[in-house]
Each structure stands twice: as C-alpha cells, then as structure tokens.
Amino acid sequence: MGTRPVLDLVAADRQLLISHIPHAQAIGLRVVDARPDEAWLEVPYSESLVGNPETGVVHGGVITTLLDNAAGTAVILALEEPRSIATLDLRIDYMKPATPGRDIVGYCHCYKVTKNVAFVRGVAYHDAVDDPIATMVATFMLGANWTLPAVFARET
Amino acid sequence: MGFLEQLRERGTASDYQALLEHIPYARFLGITVDEVGERGVLLRLRFDPRIVGNPTLPAIHGGVIGAFLEFAAILELVRQGEGERLPKPIDLAIDYLRSAGPADAFARATITKHGRRVANVRVEAWQDSPERLVAAAHGHFLVP
Numbered sequence: 285m286g287t288r289p290v291l292d293l294v295a296a297d298r299q300l301l302i303s304h305i306p307h308a309q310a311i312g313l314r315v316v317d318a319r320p321d322e323a324w325l326e327v328p329y330s331e332s333l334v335g336n337p338e339t340g341v342v343h344g345g346v347i348t349t350l351l352d353n354a355a356g357t358a359v360i361l362a363l364e365e366p367r368s369i370a371t372l373d374l375r376i377d378y379m380k381p382a383t384p385g386r387d388i389v390g391y392c393h394c395y396k397v398t399k400n401v402a403f404v405r406g407v408a409y410h411d412a413v414d415d416p417i418a419t420m421v422a423t424f425m426l427g428a429n430w431t432l433p434a435v436f437a438r439e440t
Numbered sequence: 441m442g443f444l445e446q447l448r449e450r451g452t453a454s455d456y457q458a459l460l461e462h463i464p465y466a467r468f469l470g471i472t473v474d475e476v477g478e479r480g481v482l483l484r485l486r487f488d489p490r491i492v493g494n495p496t497l498p499a500i501h502g503g504v505i506g507a508f509l510e511f512a513a514i515l516e517l518v519r520q521g522e523g524e525r526l527p528k529p530i531d532l533a534i535d536y537l538r539s540a541g542p543a544d545a546f547a548r549a550t551i552t553k554h555g556r557r558v559a560n561v562r563v564e565a566w567q568d569s570p571e572r573l574v575a576a577a578h579g580h581f582l583v584p
Binding site (some may be wrong): 304305306307308310331332333334335336337342343344345346348349350351352353356370371372373374375376377378 | 462463464465466467468469489490491492493494495501502503504506507508510511526528529530531532533534535536539
C-alpha cells in the first residue's frame, strides 16, 4: 500500500476531503475514515432528508448522494498524482430502508485505476458492512475537466 | 378517497406539487412540478448554491441529480399507478452525460413496463434543451 500525496495533505484534518463541496456541507456529510483507495463518509439523520413522511425513512437520493460522494473521495485517495474526476455512471441497489433517526455510513473502495477510468464499489449501512442498506458500483473519468479537487489545488 | 387516488382523479400540476410539498427531502432540494400533461410529469430542480458538488466548474452534485431522477420516476409511477402507497426503488443506474451547470434542471420519466409487482422506468434530465441531456437513468421499482 503506497502513500498518497492527498493523505499527507489531509493528515491534520480529513474533513478537507469534502469541506469544499457545498452540498456535502448542506447535508452534514462527515469523513469518518480515509485510507489509500478507501473512504468512509457518514450522513447524519435529519428530518429534511426524509422521503416518506409516514415512516420517517430518508429518501433513496440521500443514499445516492452519500455513496457518490464517498466513491469520488475513494478515487481521490487512489490517485498517485492529482487529477480531476467526474462520475461517468453509478448503479445503486436498495436492499432495505434506512432506520429512521439513525446516521448512515457510506464505505467505498476504488479497486482499480486505469489510464482514463477509475472503478469503485460501495455500500451504505448502519452498523455492519455485511448488513447493507444499499450497494453501489460506479466508474469515474479521470482528467475529465480542468478542475482539481480542492485539496490538491490548495498545494499549488 | 385516498390522497393519491384524488391526485390521479384531478391530476393538475398543483396537485402533484402538493404531494412533493409533503416530502421534506423534495422541499430541501427545491424540486417542484412544472407541468403535468400527455407526456407525464415534468419536474424542475431549482438551482441553489447548496446543491453544488463541484464549486470550481460549478456543477450540481451527482447525488442530487440522482435524487432528482428518482423523484421523477416515482411521480410518474404514482400518476400511472394504483393504490395509496408510494413505489419503492429497487435499483437505479445513472449515466452522467455532461456536468449540470448553475441553472434549473428538468426531468421526465417514461415507464417502459408496468408489471404487477415491478415497473421498469427510464428517466432523463436536462437543462437548456431536452436534446442535450445532463443525465439519463433506468431503474426498477416495486409498485404497490
């Protein structure tokens, strides 16, 4: 497992991985852990994220947002050098509703990086990764536009 | 007569808007009903700095686009469906076609097949022109 420049940049404060993303801040996303190729993000339960007012269950879109953001973060943590990234496609499978009132963790692993594309798998859960609320696979284009993630841009 | 049945009976944009106003996450994202016509429910996602995912471009967060597509699918399923419960997503596969800039976005869903228990849905989202999609998705929903 090699070191990644981004891990040094965020060593003092892992929240720097997502603190520049307005929507991540709007829903209170938090980085729980960050390692090479892997990211754990958490979304706190909030009434404003509810999709079914009768049950209090958060909307599927919240899970999509959590996992999309965790996937992008995992890609950033998998790159040997700073590159811009853009989601190409994302497929999500919903296994069970999230429990009302509980925070949700999104774990993503960027398991392959090629010249142009990064491949990611992820899962959303409350307590255990083997008891999923949803699973996800996504691909990202690398160097798709000329904007670098802010943690890299900060250095230059 | 239940809420959704009444909605189908009357079927105006403001009836569907009333349904969205019951859903906290739709209010939070700023999703409204623009039109309900022959081609189904047309949704609008109002641009707001809070929904930005890439502040440099800037571009709307991919997760918000995904949520928007899911809302469009659910409302169209309500319109063409039966019963008093909301359809539940089983899976959704989203293609991101171009970045969604700082402007309102629109989405419309087509039901490919409406089975007894499962419906197959396609959804498209665009900004300036429906010819230039920002995202497209297809998914499966459990229908009540």
